[in-house]
Amino acid sequence: MSTGGAVVEPPELKKFTGMQRAAAMMLALGQQHGAPIWDQLTNEEIKELSAAIAQLGRVPTVVIEFLMVEFTSAVSSMSALHGSFESTERLLESLMPSDKVKEIMEDIRGPSGRTMWDKLSNVSEAVLAGYLKNEYPQTIAVILNKLRPDHAARVLSELPQELGIDVIMRMLRMETVQKDVLQHVEQTLKSEFMTNFSRTQRRDTHESMAELFNALDRTTEEAMLAALDEKAPESATRIRALMFTFEDLANLLPAAIQTLVRASNKRDLALALKGAPEETRKVFFKVMTERAAKLMRDDMSAMGPVRARDCEEAQGTLVRLAKTLADQGEIVLVDPKSDDAMIF
Known part of the structure; x- marks a missing residue:
């Protein structure tokens, strides 16, 4: 390490940049000897130095001894130091307020360590x-x-x-x-x-994808299902069977549709029906009173031209509302023509 009192630079030191050398020195100084130096640094300098300490890793003893020649007797017994996020945080906590330490550490590794x-x-x-x-x-x-x-x-x-x-x-x-x-x-x-x-992740992947497709806009949904028909027709068929769409609402029992109409936002309902086929509209109007159906038609006419996307979003809102009502036990999402239909 030394010859006739002269300190020889160890070859290991060559791979350490200037900032890394400063980081190793500050890590070796610790709280007692390092505090006066930390106090003289700006916030930006502290952040930069702290980041270097956190990423330092293993520092050979010969490097520490060279950088800290005046403390050779104190550090010569160490085999190595190890810089990490944890050791950096512990060092900073001994030098400054916790809120300042938290800010610096978040800048280094993010609020949740990324x-x-x-x-x-x-x-x-x-x-x-x-x-x-x-x-x-x-x-x-x-x-x-x-x-x-x-x-x-x-x-x-x-x-x-x-x-x-x-x-x-x-x-x-x-x-x-x-x-x-x-x-x-x-x-x-x-x-x-x-x-x-x-x-x-623990559920049937087709069921998960059906829910995802339910959340897509109509154009994207149709395009993706069409592509899936070519690449995996069995999966496409299964997803379609699991999906619940606005058109499926028209197949529910009249009592369920009536409950849905009462619970819905009237503007959402008007928008959804405006973009629906006439046959679907008739099913909804049928469960309304004559006056309510007329008012709904008037509202739809008064809207004038509307974007298809707005109609699709409103239809999606009604589908989500139907699922919520079903979860609450207020309606049953079953086609009355199926074997699972409930008879009242």
């Missing part, structure tokens, strides 16, 4: 897009911005085109996301999406 985003990157783009299409565009932009670019691109391509463009515009204008916003998004993903996703 584990949430790692997990999300392993979720199928179709499944993730099926969940995200019901979120606000700004929330989708935040999430896609945290994913790997290749995975984010595949998810984006699964979203409805208009929504996808909106998300892209928001990503282009996006600045630094506030930590509390990011934490809220992560917590929502953990509690709502990842929990439900782990449950659906």
Whole structure:
């Protein structure tokens, strides 16, 4: 290590950058000797140095001795130091307030150590897009911005085109996301999406896909099912059988349709019926009073031209309402012509 009092640079030191050398020195100094130095650093310098310590890994003793020649007698008994997120956090906690430590550590490894985003990157783009299409565009932009670019691109391509463009515009204008916003998004993903996703993994995949297809807009749904007909016709048939669509509502018992009409938002109902075939409209009008049916027709006429997408969204809202009513035991989602129909 030394010759005639002169310190010889160890060859191991060559692979350490200037920042890594500073990180190793600060890690070796610890709380007692390092505190005065930390106090002189700016927040940015602390973040940069902390990041270097967290990623440092194993530091050979000869390097420590060279960097800390004045403390050779104290460190010569060490075989090595090991820099990690945990050792960095412990060191910082001994030097500064906990809120400041939390801010620095989150900048280094993210609010949850990036584990949430790692997990999300392993979720199928179709499944993730099926969940995200019901979120606000700004929330989708935040999430896609945290994913790997290749995975984010595949998810984006699964979203409805208009929504996808909106998300892209928001990503282009996006600045630094506030930590509390990011934490809220992560917590929502953990509690709502990842929990439900782990449950659906144990179910029949066709059942899961049927629910996903139920959430798609009509054009995308038809296009995907048509493609599936060619590649996996048996799966396409099974998914269709499991899907519950707006047209299926017309096959319910009159009492169930009447309950659905009473529980629905009248504008949603008018929009849904405006985009429905005349035969389906007649089924709904039949369970209404004559006056209510006339008012509904008048409301539909007063709307004038409406976007097909708005009609499809309203129909989807009614399907979700029907499923909620069924879960509550208020209606039964069964075709009266089937063997499972209930007779009143």
